[in-house]
Structures are given as structure tokens and as C-alpha cells.
Amino acid sequence: MVNEGLIKSCVLTELPKINDNRGNLTFIEEMNHVPFEIKRVFYIYDIPTAVDRGAHAHKKNHQYLICLSGSMDVHLDDGEHKKKVHLNRPWQGLHIPPLIWASEANFAPNTLYVVLASETYDEADYHRDYNIFLDAVRGNDL
Secondary structure, three states, rough: OOOOOOHHHOOEEEEEEEEEOOOOOOOOEEEEEEEEOEEEEEOOOOOOOOOEEEEEEEEEOEEEEEEEEOOOEEEEOOOOOEEEEEEEEEEEEEEEEEOEEEEEOOOOOOEEEEEEEEEOOOHHHHOOOHHHHHHHHHOOOO
């Protein structure tokens, strides 16, 4: 079985950006720009200062984050390696596959970000306890 939880599979990609004197346009196509079928879209806004979000991993859900305005840091952890990705351009998106512990922090005022998800909401798909997540990625979740 391929371990989808490898930190190197968290990829920041450029989306198409069409600009002219009327402004910029960016579009997203599932299975092209986003490597999965999109089943749910949600967005986060009015984030209080000094608040962190996320702090969980998914068992099977893929996510694709786009910071539409403002800026934020996404902290990624596969149980062995960690990295931070700064999002501040609406033509860039970050793919977060299953079994990656992700948290969002350092939000600029008025930050707005959207999340495209491969699955509908299912609380059973979440790892919300970091130690249980570590057991899962290490294969100890029997």
C-alpha cells in the first residue's frame, strides 16, 4: 500500500491566471488542477486575531486550500517530517492528501480561504488527537 501521508505529496500548485485591464480571473477544474473529484466546498472568514484552525488529519479526504485574500501559514506534518507553506496568492492552491496533520495559523486581517474537498463531511474521517494520528500513520491503529 502506498503511504499517501508523505509530506512531499503536499504540493503547492499554480492555477491558471488570466489578466487583462478589467482584472484577473482564475479558474479551477477538478481532475485537472485539483487531483480529485470535488464533493464539498467551504470557506473560512472573519477569523479572530491569534486564532489557529485545523489541527487534524483526514483518513481518506483530500483537501485543496486556496487563500483568496490576506495570508496564512499552513503547518503540515506526516508523522515524520514537517513543513510550513505560506499562502497569500489566490492563483495558488495547496493539495493536502489524507494522513497529513494540518493546521492553519498566522492569519492576516481579513483573510478569506476556500477549501475544496474530495469527500462530503463525515466526522468519522477525522483524526483530531495527534497521538492517535501518529498511531495511524505508523500502522498501529489496530
